Amino acid sequence: MLLNSYDSWSPLREVVLGSADNYTSHARELSFDLFFHDETPYSRIYYPRHVSPGAGTGRRSPIKQRYVEELREDVEQMADTFAQLSITVHRPLPLDAATGEVHTPAFAAAVVPPLNIRDNSIVFGDEIIETPPLVRSRYFETQFLKPVYAEYFRRGGRWTVMPRPMMTDASFDLSYVAEADKGSLFETITDPRPSPYDTGFEMMIDGAQCLRLGRDVFVNVSNANHALGCDWLERHLEGRFRVHRLHRLADSHIDSTVLALRPGLLLVRTPDVAEQLPKALQRWDMIFPPEPEDNNFPDYDDGDLILTSRYIDLNVLSVSPDTVMVNAACPELARTLEGRGFTVVPVRHRHRRLFGGGLHCFTLDTVREGSGPEDYLDY
Helix, strand or coil: CCCEECECCCCEEEEEECCCCCCCEEEECHHHHHHCCCCCCCHHHHCCCCCCCCCCCCEEEECCHHHHHHHHHHHHHHHHHHHHCCCEEECCCCCCCCCCEEECCCCEEECCCCCCCCCCEEEEECEEEECCCCCHHHCCHHHHHHHHHHHHHHCCCEEEECCCCCCCHHHCCCHHHHHHCCCCCCCCCCCCCCCCCCCCCCCCCCHHHEEEECCEEEEEECCHHHHHHHHHHHHHHCCCCEEEEEECCCCCCCCCCEEEEECCEEEECCHHHHHHCCHHHHCCEEECCCCCCHHHCCCCCCCCCCCCCCCHHHCCEEEECCEEEEECCCHHHHHHHHHCCCEEEEECCCCHHHHCCCCCCCEEEEEECCCCCCCCCCC
16 A cells, blocks of 8 residues: 555554564663653663763663563564554564674664664655654664665655764753753763764654644654754645644653544643643643553563653554554553543553553554545644
8 A cells, every 4th residue: 555644543554563673782871861861760860871981882781581572572462463453564674683783983872673663754644754863772773664665665655864963972952951950869961072073963853753633743842953853844844734843742752641542632641741732732632541550560670771651551552543552551541541432452562661662652654544634723
């Protein structure tokens, strides 16, 4: 089928599902800590940053093999669930175990597999856009998706790559974390190092910062890097989509903060978040999920680096306007959605907090039913 995706709820026909192969560790360095700033504040106390000379890969935080094996089991069960729903599943190339590190003129970084593929790509109608990454270890992540994207291009889709940043320390705007940590006991990120390749702040933005509502796209902008990326999107999409800015709704991604389940209905983390939404979205009906329960999550050892907040399971995936895939570990959320008339498809996803993503993060919806962008803001 032809590339066609304008929102997050129209009946899903084709999806790309990430790969968990050879996910062995997290590399702690400046870009990683910036990316996970809001979701894991306590990691800056319990797992302080390791500063070493040069722009190397930083300290590795290993992931236990049993967690990786269970993650792979869960991802493959997701693929089976899609097949049972008659949804075509595409997969990226797996990360080869021998690929440990990549080097650019400006930095060296560990490589992670293409698991949370929602982040570095976004689909606007018949166009795939590869976005400039926020984390160095993910710089070449979309390379693993080349066969999938090339096939959509051969079918007639458009394929665009946003400008790639140099990603020196000076490329990152630290103002958000400096203001968020002011007066706190948390470790503040304050030690960027000069590089001969410094160019000032650069555009960096992820697809998961965008809320697609047909003709309208809402983009979370929390720093100068995001603002430059949003500038690019506005100019590139002009005449086809209307781009609106959300001011610091989160540090970066918003798909565990607000999701559109169908026209006129949002899943929103808390009433406080709802008050920060623009007036056009505040007119929509909203579902506020129950607070996550402790028994929703596995117990981990002190050395296991937790990357997300307890709200990660709001990261659901809509299969149609009345069907939603939900983590099976969240019966309270499932009952809430069923009470609003949704059919819930439970999917096992045990270690989402260790790997930084939920069902929405692990997927990229490339083909949904629909003939073009529609106006939904009057709902």
